Structures are given as C-alpha cells and as structure tokens.
Amino acid sequence: MSKVHNYSAGxxxxxxxxxxxxxxxxxxxxxxGLSLIEISHRSKEFVAIMEKxxxxxxxxxxxxxxxxxxxxxxxxxxxxxxxxxxxxxxxGGRGAYVxxxxxxxxxxxxxxxxxxxxxxxxxxxxxxQHIPKGYKVPSDVDYLxxxxxxxxxxxxxxxxxxxxxxxxxxxxxxxFSKPIDVSKFDLIYGGAQKNMGPAGTTVYIVNKDxxxxxxRKIPSMLDLQVHDSKDSMFNTPPVFSIYVSMLTMEWMKSxxxxxxxxxxxxxxxxxxxxxxxRNPLFKGTTAVEDRSTMNATFVLNDEAAHKERxxxxxxxxxxxxxxxxxxxxxxxxxxxxxxxxxxxxxLVDVMKELERTA
Amino acid sequence: MSKVHNYSAGxxxxxxxxxxxxxxxxxxxxxxGLSLIEISHRSKEFVAIMEKxxxxxxxxxxxxxxxxxxxxxxxxxxxxxxxxxxxxxxxGGRGAYVxxxxxxxxxxxxxxxxxxxxxxxxxxxxxxQHIPKGYKVPSDVDYLxxxxxxxxxxxxxxxxxxxxxxxxxxxxxxxFSKPIDVSKFDLIYGGAQKNMGPAGTTVYIVNKDxxxxxxRKIPSMLDLQVHDSKDSMFNTPPVFSIYVSMLTMEWMKSxxxxxxxxxxxxxxxxxxxxxxxRNPLFKGTTAVEDRSTMNATFVLNDEAAHKERxxxxxxxxxxxxxxxxxxxxxxxxxxxxxxxxxxxxxLVDVMKELERTA
Numbered sequence: 109m110s111k112v113h114n115y116s117a118g119x120x121x122x123x124x125x126x127x128x129x130x131x132x133x134x135x136x137x138x139x140x141g142l143s144l145i146e147i148s149h150r151s152k153e154f155v156a157i158m159e160k161x162x163x164x165x166x167x168x169x170x171x172x173x174x175x176x177x178x179x180x181x182x183x184x185x186x187x188x189x190x191x192x193x194x195x196x197x198x199x200g201g202r203g204a205y206v207x208x209x210x211x212x213x214x215x216x217x218x219x220x221x222x223x224x225x226x227x228x229x230x231x232x233x234x235x236x237q238h239i240p241k242g243y244k245v246p247s248d249v250d251y252l253x254x255x256x257x258x259x260x261x262x263x264x265x266x267x268x269x270x271x272x273x274x275x276x277x278x279x280x281x282x283x284f285s286k287p288i289d290v291s292k293f294d295l296i297y298g299g300a301q302k303n304m305g306p307a308g309t310t311v312y313i314v315n316k317d318x319x320x321x322x323x324r325k326i327p328s329m330l331d332l333q334v335h336d337s338k339d340s341m342f343n344t345p346p347v348f349s350i351y352v353s354m355l356t357m358e359w360m361k362s363x364x365x366x367x368x369x370x371x372x373x374x375x376x377x378x379x380x381x382x383x384x385x386r387n388p389l390f391k392g393t394t395a396v397e398d399r400s401t402m403n404a405t406f407v408l409n410d411e412a413a414h415k416e417r418x419x420x421x422x423x424x425x426x427x428x429x430x431x432x433x434x435x436x437x438x439x440x441x442x443x444x445x446x447x448x449x450x451x452x453x454x455l456v457d458v459m460k461e462l463e464r465t466a
Numbered sequence: 467m468s469k470v471h472n473y474s475a476g477x478x479x480x481x482x483x484x485x486x487x488x489x490x491x492x493x494x495x496x497x498x499g500l501s502l503i504e505i506s507h508r509s510k511e512f513v514a515i516m517e518k519x520x521x522x523x524x525x526x527x528x529x530x531x532x533x534x535x536x537x538x539x540x541x542x543x544x545x546x547x548x549x550x551x552x553x554x555x556x557x558g559g560r561g562a563y564v565x566x567x568x569x570x571x572x573x574x575x576x577x578x579x580x581x582x583x584x585x586x587x588x589x590x591x592x593x594x595q596h597i598p599k600g601y602k603v604p605s606d607v608d609y610l611x612x613x614x615x616x617x618x619x620x621x622x623x624x625x626x627x628x629x630x631x632x633x634x635x636x637x638x639x640x641x642f643s644k645p646i647d648v649s650k651f652d653l654i655y656g657g658a659q660k661n662m663g664p665a666g667t668t669v670y671i672v673n674k675d676x677x678x679x680x681x682r683k684i685p686s687m688l689d690l691q692v693h694d695s696k697d698s699m700f701n702t703p704p705v706f707s708i709y710v711s712m713l714t715m716e717w718m719k720s721x722x723x724x725x726x727x728x729x730x731x732x733x734x735x736x737x738x739x740x741x742x743x744r745n746p747l748f749k750g751t752t753a754v755e756d757r758s759t760m761n762a763t764f765v766l767n768d769e770a771a772h773k774e775r776x777x778x779x780x781x782x783x784x785x786x787x788x789x790x791x792x793x794x795x796x797x798x799x800x801x802x803x804x805x806x807x808x809x810x811x812x813l814v815d816v817m818k819e820l821e822r823t824a
Contacts, residue, residue, distance in 0.1 A: 112500050119702065122501070122504055127492055142786065307705045308666045308707060328572075349704065
C-alpha cells in the first residue's frame with residue numbers, strides 16, 4: 109500500500125517500529141509462549157513492563173524523586189474530576205482555572221461539583237484564538253489548573269504562569285513533545301493517545317508531598333495516594349495500552365529523548381506555519397505567539413473558490429485527518445511526535461500546488 | 467513452541483483466531499492503510515466497531531430494548547463506586563449488599579462514601595466457602611448489589627434472589643459464560659478481561675428507565691446517562707480493548723453463542739470437579755452447590771507430602787497460572803470461555819499422575 113499521511117488529532121500516528129513490536133506481542137510476548145494480553149497483570153513479565161514504563165517517564169521528563177508516576181484510566185475526561193478531587197479542599201475549596209477552550213471548560217464543569225471554580229482569565233471572547241496573559245494567580249485558591257495545549261483551537265502555553273499555589277496541568281496533547289520542568293507542577297496528567305501511545309491509559313505525574321491535604325474522602329479509584337501505594341497496580345491496568353506506551357517511550361529515548369522531540373516538532377511546525385504565512389490562499393487562525401507546535405489550525409481565505417480543489421488535492425496525496433474541528437472550521441494539521449517531517453512536506457507541497465493552479 | 471495451558475485468573479486466555487486478527491489490526495485495520503490504534507475514534511471505521519461491539523452484547527445476551535450497552539473504563543474497581551453513585555439516593559441513600567468475598571467488600575467500601583451500606587448476608591465466617599442464602603431483600607433500600615462469581619474463593623450464584631428493588635451485579639468474571647436473563651437486573655457491569663476481551667474496557671448493561679432517580683450531581687465520566695446520551699463515545703474510548711472484545715464476541719457467536727458457552731464451560735467444570743472429588747489426594751474448598759464453573763479452587767490433602775511433586779508435574783506439563791490466591795491457598799483453575807477442554811484434560815491427567823506415583 110502507499111503511505112497514508114496521518115494527521116489525526118488523536119488517537120494518532122505512532123512509530124512503525126512500535127506498531128510492529130506491539131503486533132508481535134499480541135501473538136507472543138518476548139518468547140514466553142503467551143500473548144501480552146492473556147498474561148496476569150501480576151505476572152513478573154507485566155510487572156516488569158509497568159515498572160519500565162514508569163521509569164521511562166521519569167527518565168524522559170527528568171521527574172524529581174518526590175514525584176510518583178502512575179498509569180491510570182479514564183483519559184483527561186476523568187482527570188478533570190480526579191485532579192480537582194485530589195486538590196480541592198473539602199471545606200470551602202476553590203480552584204482557579206485559565207479558560208483556553210473546550211477542554212478547560214470541561215475541567216471547570218467537573219470541578220464545580222466539588223467547590224468554587226474561579227475563572228482567572230479567558231480567551232472565549234475571541235473564540236480562543238490566543239492564550240490569556242497578564243493575570244495574577246491568587247494565593248487564596250487551592251490550585252491553578254491549566255490546559256497546556258488546545259487541540260481544537262491550536263494554541264499552546266509557551267510559559268507557565270508564576271504561582272504560589274499548586275499547578276495542575278492537563279498535558280494530554282503536548283506531553284512528551286518537548287522538555288518540561290516537572291517541578292513547576294504538582295500534577296501533570298494526560299491521555300496517552302497523542303505522543304505517548306494508544307488510547308486506553310492516562311499518565312499521572314504527581315508531587316507526592318502535595319497529596320492528602322483536602323480533608324476529603326476520595327473514592328479509591330480516584331485517589332492518587334491509593335494508586336501510588338499500590339505502585340500503579342491497585343486494579344487490573346490497561347495492559348496493552350501501557351505496553352505500547354512503554355515501546356513508544358523507548359523509541360523516543362532511542363532517537364534522543366525530549367530535546368530531539370522538540371527539534372523534530374519545531375521543524376515540522378516551522379514548515380507548516382511558514383507555508384500558512386507565505387501562501388496568499390491561506391491564513392492561520394491563532395495568535396502567532398501562541399501557535400501550537402502540535403495542532404496547526406488554518407483556513408482558506410476564499411473557501412468558495414478553493415475548498416473543493418484543495419480537499420481533492422490533499423485527499424489524492426493520501427493525507428488523512430486534516431479536517432478542522434467544527435468549532436473552528438477549516439483545517440487542522442495535528443503533528444504529533446511520530447508524524448514524519450516528510451508528511452508535513454507532502455502537505456506543504458499540496459498547499460503550494462493549490463496556489464500554482466488556482 | 468509447545469502449547470502453554472493458560473489458567474490465569476485474568477487477564478486470561480482468548481481464542482487464537484482473535485489474537486491473530488488483533489495482531490494484524492495493529493499493523494493495518496481491514497485494508498484501510500492505517501493501524502487500528504492510530505485512527506480517530508470518530509472515524510467511520512471505529513464508530514462501526516463500537517456499534518458492532520454494542521450490538522453483539524445485545525444479541526449474545528438478548529438484552530431488552532430499554533437497556534443500553536456501554537463500553538467504559540476503570541474495571542469493576544471503578545464500577546463499585548460508579549454503580550452506587552448512579553443508584554444510591556442523595557438523601558438518605560441505602561444500598562443492600564450480599565458479602566461473598568473480596569470483591570463484594572470493595573464494592574461496599576466504595577458505596578459507603580455515598581450513603582448507608584446494608585450488609586444483608588455474608589459468608590465471611592467460613593472464609594466465603596459458600597454463597598449466603600435464606601435472607602430476604604428489603605424493599606426500603608435503593609438497590610441490591612451482588613457479585614455473581616467470586617474469582618478468589620471459587621463460588622458463584624446459581625440463582626438470583628427475588629428482589630423488589632433494582633439489582634446491580636458485578637459480573638466481571640462470569641459474564642458471557644452462559645445465558646442470563648438481563649431483565650432481572652437493572653445494572654450489569656464487568657471488566658472485559660475474563661471472557662470478553664483484554665483488560666482496559668468495562669461493559670455496562672443498563673436499564674435506562676432506572677437511571678436519573680437519585681437526586682445527585684454525578685461527575686460526567688461516572689454518569690451512565692451521559693455515556694448513553696453519547697452512544698458510549700463521551701470521550702476517547704479504549705480503542706484496542708473494545709475492538710478485541712468485538713472480535714471475541716464474534717467468536718462466541720460463531721460457535722453457538724451463550725448456550726454453546728454454557729455447554730463448553732459445564733463440560734470443563736465437570737471434568738475438573740469430577741477429578742477433585744474422585745482423587746483422594748485433593749479436596750475442593752467450596753460448598754458443592756455453589757461451585758464456580760469459572761474458577762475451581764482446590765487444595766492437596768497433604769501438602770507436605772505432595773506439593774513439591776504436584777507443582778513439578780503441572781509446570782512440566784506447561785500449565786500456567788494454577789497457583790491459588792493467597793486468601794485461600796492451594797490451587798485455582800480458572801477456566802474462562804477460551805480455555806480449551808484439552809487444557810483441562812491435561813490438568814486432570816496430571817492430577818491422576820500424581821495419585822499414581824504418590
């Protein structure tokens with residue numbers, strides 16, 4: 109088959125060598141005579157996989173010793189509630205949120221079940237085309253919650269606000285795309301299905317010293333201290349998703365870790381945004397300084413004149429998943445770690461071809 | 467490689483043809499040029515998989531029209547809380563539980579965070595070697611909760627108590643092992659990783675008319691009405707686990723559905739329990755009338771004399787996962803749907819061989 113250029117916003121492309129090894133493991137894991145998916149999660153083989161996955165997160169992101177790494181379930185959607193219930197005080201709890209779009213809104217909605225939600229800043233008035241700035245994080249809230257990258261609107265925090273209170277961050281769509289200073293956060297959480305692995309597991313990176321301070325009774329499966337006390341094996345974990353995440357992290361490490369990922373992602377982003385800015389037929393939809401390196405959103409200046417032909421061109425080039433989210437319209441090029449630079453070049457060529465033949 | 471006889475208590479054996487197709491799909495799904503695990507969950511291909519999986523549950527278990535079928539996450543461990551929060555009234559809520567072992571205990575612990583837990587009956591005093599009987603289900607509770615099969619102790623409900631209140635049942639370890647009358651339950655939930663598929667998804671079969679009556683505000687990810695309103699796609703689902711569950715259900719259907727499963731499982735159970743009762747070196751650990759067809763628990767009458775040799779014999783026969791749970795000791799033969807009768811014959815032969823050479 110000819111290659112499909114997979115721009116899916118998630119679940120999304122993973123490296124071919126990861127796919128190959130994952131496929132083999134479903135038949136037989138490392139010569140043990142059993143499939144990965146039919147062994148006990150308490151077997152020495154799977155315990156080793158879980159430990160290696162946790163260690164790779166530590167190594168790749170340089171996680172401080174007083175943090176724990178957990179592989180849980182439920183995606184960011186459960187994380188919105190789970191982050192709040194582990195940090196919002198039972199008595200008069202208040203959580204501060206920066207509203208950068210749909211995901212922030214969902215996080216606020218779940219937190220409001222537990223206490224007061226303080227909306228510190230919002231870019232809703234301009235349809236979330238920029239990341240709000242210029243606000244001060246109050247010290248009388250239990251935490252600050254951020255969404256580091258906004259897949260739908262194509263914006264991304266380029267720096268983290270100064271904060272005296274714990275910072276909780278949904279990093280679902282840009283974790284492992286670049287080096288981060290984990291010590292600036294008390295909780296990082298993210299669904300695996302962008303840069304880390306297949307759908308089905310959610311990574312939590314947690315400052316252990318920040319837990320257990322709310323005075324709440326927390327359901328066991330939502331209690332980060334419970335999961336930490338069981339080394340992320342409180343219950344049967346999503347075995348396949350964790351194994352493939354481990355393989356993907358091994359791949360990231362093998363090609364240079366986070367600085368290599370950043371270089372690769374910056375290169376891809378420069379290519380696509382360069383063409384968006386150069387090509388008179390297109391325009392970007394977000395503030396330039398807040399552009400996401402993961403999800404480039406753009407529109408045609410004249411849809412009526414060019415949409416049909418552009419859609420045909422990129423479909424003919426076997427580009428998949430380029431349609432923009434309905435909240436923004438137009439196009440969205442999601443360029444997670446495993447998307448090759450070559451795929452971006454194919455898209456840029458298609459954009460140039462449209463201009464040439466328009 | 468020679469065949470391993472996989473008696474793992476879960477995650478556990480799945481049919482070889484399911485493993486093969488699952489493995490292939492990780493490389494490429496049905497000729498679409500993309501892997502199962504890199505496509506969007508909103509793609510037409512995955513939407514069709516989700517719908518087929520939901521339909522197969524309906525078809526195999528003859529699910530009434532007013533019920534919905536959902537594929538969620540978190541296993542029974544999250545289900546303990548999730549079942550309670552969807553059925554226990556906010557004001558003066560009371561849930562009745564039959565205590566049949568570890569899993570029931572965990573369910574009671576989570577429900578106690580939400581209201582009063584009424585322990586109707588318990589077999590704790592004899593280390594859960596039988597299923598309690600002879601109690602009456604009160605009508606002044608919000609629901610009755612049961613654990614249909616107890617993996618650790620090897621007991622199983624053979625009939626469901628009469629109840630005027632909704633019956634909620636954790637069927638993680640015997641769902642799809644036999645025909646069930648779904649209409650007797652308002653909620654059935656179970657982790658996939660026994661008879662249905664790999665770890666990572668949890669099936670919920672829910673009487674829609676029974677929802678929304680608690681007066682509670684429920685977090686979105688725990689709200690069964692929310693998941694139903696989104697056709698089980700409220701958030702990114704665990705794609706791989708659902709796909710492989712679909713394949714496993716197709717396999718069950720192809721070989722005759724639930725009545726064929728029951729016949730197969732009864733045959734395996736008769737073989738192993740027949741030998742446990744016949745062989746003077748062994749004894750079963752549970753009341754005969756409550757014996758699980760899924761997990762046969764047994765011990766050696768004289769461990770000091772025979773343990774070392776028995777363990778060598780079954781290891782040499784490439785039997786895996788036979789060690790009993792630490793709460794019971796001895797041995798546990800977990801015989802989920804995909805375990806072939808031949809594997810049970812190998813174990814029975816080993817037990818006979820021990821007797822012959824003792």
